[in-house]
Amino acid sequence: MMKIKIGKIRLKNPVMVASGTFGYAKEFEKLVNLKQIGAIITKTITLNPRQGNLMPRICETAAGMLNAIGLQNEGIDYFIKEKMPYLSRIGTPIIASISGNNIDEFFILARRLDKINGISGIELNISCPNIKCKGLVAQDQKETYEVVKAVRKTTSKTIITKLSPNVTDITEIAKAAEDAGSDAVSLVNTFLGMAIDVETGRSKLGNITGGLSGPCIKPIALRMVYEVSKNIDIPVIGMGGIMNASDAIEFILAGAAVIQVGTANFIEPGVSVKIIKGIEAYLKKHKIEKIEHIIGSLKT
């Protein structure tokens, strides 16, 4: 009923946990049954360790949060040696999120991960708004094409390209990823935003600006998923403010084959499993045999 395929990955249900909101899964092992989740996307890793941005790195906003972590991580060697043994044992598909400063770094990261059995797929984070460089790969059609093409050449694992909402026309970028051989696109990453403490006159984030997530972004993310899914043939993985099963179903009706849960994990660590059960109950209530039957079935 709930099974779905993304590239070569067979998922038992259409619910993934989003990169950067679920650590490397071990952090959540006592809080949620990891075996029940459709797939786990690990926190973005880079070639070399990164210290991340100045504190404070997160702050609450009305109906959401801002973060500017700056891709803090220990680098790929540490990930493979220290995190993969545990992740491989869970029995849930693991999708490794990677980010590079240039095409070569994406290529090297993908080549390393291609050899790791416990990894089912690679999510290309070309859309993190919190790193200091001239622009995001995901803001440029040609660069998106080139990064995905380079990664495609080096791995036969499933590639998911994660898009940024901080663009004029997200469908153009999605098409570039599809043309270059991506198996799916995921959207959205966070929206660039900021918040100021009026007493100190300073930004509430050390990095000054950050990425906005949570329920406040849901209507915009939903619209983007709707537009992208109408314009490409590969599966769309939707996210942005999904807090419950009803939110998830909205994304599926708009065209998402699979959804990801992000900020909600911080509020309720077990929410992904609740969402899975809620989608299942919805399918039963409406006598829908397979989740596939309602993907993009919005009535217009």
Ligand SMILES: Cc1cc2nc3c(=O)[nH]c(=O)nc-3n(C[C@H](O)[C@H](O)[C@H](O)COP(=O)(O)O)c2cc1C
């Ligand atoms: C604290 C925090 C850290 C994040 N880190 C990453 C990351 O490392 N890589 C990535 O691709 N997205 C990262 N994201 C973005 C989420 O994966 C997701 O795209 C975004 O938050 C929108 O979904 P949501 O509204 O359900 O949180 C992060 C989000 C938050 C809130």
